[in-house]
Amino acid sequence: MTSPDLLLKAYCTMLLARRLEEKITAIYRAGGIAGGVYVGRGQEALSAALGHSLRRGVDIFAPLIRDQAGRLAFGEDPAEGPRTYLGRATGPMRGRDGNVHRGRPSEGMPAMISHLGTMTSVVCGMLLARRMQGRETGVGATSLGDGATSTGAFHEGLNLAAVEKLPLVMVVANNQYAYSTPTSRQFVCADLVDKAVGYGIQGHTCPGNDLSECLNTIGKAVADARGGGGPQLIVAPFLRLSGHGEHDDAFYVDPALREGPLGRDCVDIAREQVLASGAADEETLATMAGEIADIVATATATAQKDPLPDPYAETWQALKTSCPA
Amino acid sequence: MSEINYIDAIRKALHDAMADDPGVFLYGQDIGAFGGAFKATKGLYETFPGRVLDCPISEDAMSGLALGAAIEGMRPVIEMQFADFSTVGLNQIINNCATHFYRTGIPAPVVFRLPSGGTPGSGPFHSQSMEALYAHYPGLIVFTPATVADAYSMLREAIAIDDPVIFCEHKLLYRWLKEDSIRGDGLPWHRARVARVGKHATVVTHAAMVHEALRAADQLSEDGWEIEVVDLRCAKPLDRTTILGSLARTGRLLALGEAFPFGGVTAEVVSIAATEGFELLDAPPQRLNSRDTPIPYQPDLWRAHRPTAESIQAALRRLLAF
Incomplete structure (x- = not known):
């Protein structure tokens, strides 16, 4: 069973992610962000559970599009997201890449590219390198969606992890839609977790909107990977509670899904679980919500005040190596 | 002094780089005990245990793995069995490896060895010259050595460079081209x-x-x-x-x-x-x-x-x- 303290900590992370992304969305709607905004609304429980199951400094976390909560849980500064969305020179990508394409690879958090499934083999390489160097590998976790399971990179990466017997934890957020495409146009297998059998690895499932279940299942999978059990595939169904991006009103989502168990908001479920566990009462949660609002305000205000990159000072060097003409 | 050919020079460069730097490792198909489709890695599996790894036929995953290993301080050398097959790994090479330093500030010292170019009877899918394709993308250095000495020295340099290098080695030269020595003229790699x-x-x-x-x-x-x-x-x-x-x-x-x-x-x-x-x-x-x-x-x-x-x-x- 999940400890009440961990439940509370993870719930706090979820709420911070939700509020932070609401603020980022507000800035976007006010015209303050170029490109798009992609939020993890509905995925916070799964993402926070993954982030809190990992140890920064030991493990690797390759987040994907809807992992604001997992990033925070893994120790990402709340200002990193706003800085990257706002293209600030102080962000990890220094305006050279934006929004969810951010990370600090030398600190165990590689920066995703848009091409789905690609980060799996990157994590494999990080783990293999550590093993070859005789270091503690830690666990390498990567996150992707139901759509990404259709890519060649998913197959190649997961199979490679199995062949190399790497401590890879792959979390599939089956949020029912890849942009607008329902799972019926993505795959026909009865359950995505059945793919684990095909790769010769362990598979796990949990309801993706149930924080307690996510913490239990992911905690076990991470422990199994850490203990030498090889790659772990976790499949967690739930419903994305946003569009693909904030430009998308998600009109295509089946109303029956919204009203069914998959459509329940993970933040509501987690709140009930925290209260039931006795880790916090209503008053404590109200205080916590106020603290979260302060963190969000500070993070976004900091990012907004930070300097932009200077196109006239940009060196335009794609290589570390300097090459004489 | 006995003659040395182009593929010997490549093998010697791999050997010497591995001997000098424990961070160098080789990853590719059939490169272990078998020694590689062209025998570029013959004997290295035995000389450097655990550092010459056979991998599944997954050029995408091989290339992504190389980036990950480089992030962690290794210097992977990926052998594509034929340059033509590198297109399966193209996404990882051009979008992940090549953009990495510019995007993150973390260098990606990775070498992709591409057995390139035509030989009689090799046909449409074992003959291609891919240098232009990779040269198009920012963030990649592309080598095309034409001599035995360059095959050696440029592969050593490719492995030492802190950026991804596409090493186009020409299959027609592998055994046909022989020289008395791998000693070159010391020309820097960026000079023609x-x-x-x-x-x-x-x-x-x-x-x-x-x-x-x-x-x-x-x-x-x-x-x-x-x-x-x-x-x-x-x-x-x-x-x-x-x-x-x-x-x-x-x-x-x-x-x-x-x-x-x-x-x-x-x-x-x-x-x-x-x-x-x-x-x-x-x-x-x-x-x-x-x-x-x-x-x-x-x-x-x-x-x-x-x-x-x-x-x-x-x-x-x-x-x-x-």
């Missing part, structure tokens, strides 16, 4: 080499075509023509100084390559000549490439598809007559 000095026209080329150009130059010398041959060595970045310096001497350019004709290295060389060396030219710069079809299997068709000493000679005669 004047492989033959001349004064009437310049052929700028790379990889196996250097040798075809030298043959054509030999043939034309019988008629008194002195053809300069520039071996680019590095397809990206291009050595503009040496190209333009040669044009200043000869005034005539034939850009020669084995790759497909649209775009590519020869187009880039002509572009440099036209935009930066226009006043040096006595004739319109010319290009000679392969034909614009897939690479044919049947040996006579193949020889007619690629430039040869004969077709180079003909192109040069037209250029000299202008």
